[in-house]
Amino acid sequence: MSEVRRGARDACVCAICGSMIDGDSEDFFSAPPVAFPDLVAAPAGDDISFHMSCYSSWPNREPFARQVLEHWRRESHDNPYWVEISGGTDYLLHANPDSPVVEAALVLAVSGRDIRIKIRDWEKWLATGPSADGLADFEVEALHTVARTLSEKFPTRAHVLEAARSKMSAPQKKSPRPRGGRRLTT
């Protein structure tokens, strides 16, 4: 997910300004390689990375983020281990209820950021508020709104697990294609 790879070969360039990203000192955002016009090309198959400052003020951020969200929606649909349990105009929530993963993955529509939450920590996450580490202000704001929605829909981890298991047994998940990408593999 959000990770700048090290070393000369894998050095990351910002897809908007074309300058190098110093992952030690600069906030950045990485997205899966979705097709989008007018970006500085990353090596084929690599994530697309941005300085957070460039991404925050980019006029195409929301259309790009929608592409990213749809990418994760397809990944979940194609992946037998993950299932979409909730979604709206402002977020998408997947879950993998089975051991050893037992995680939820929340994608924010405002940025395309995906945030992993251990399902065992679900109530704590709702109660204490999501960590804002590395997030831009506009993401923090969106995240708090989404967290309020989720606390109504899924007040406990049992609700998350139940939703995931019932979706998993739904007909469209019975014949999954094998694998669906990197993040949602397990």
Ligand SMILES: [Zn+2]
């Ligand atoms: Zn930049």
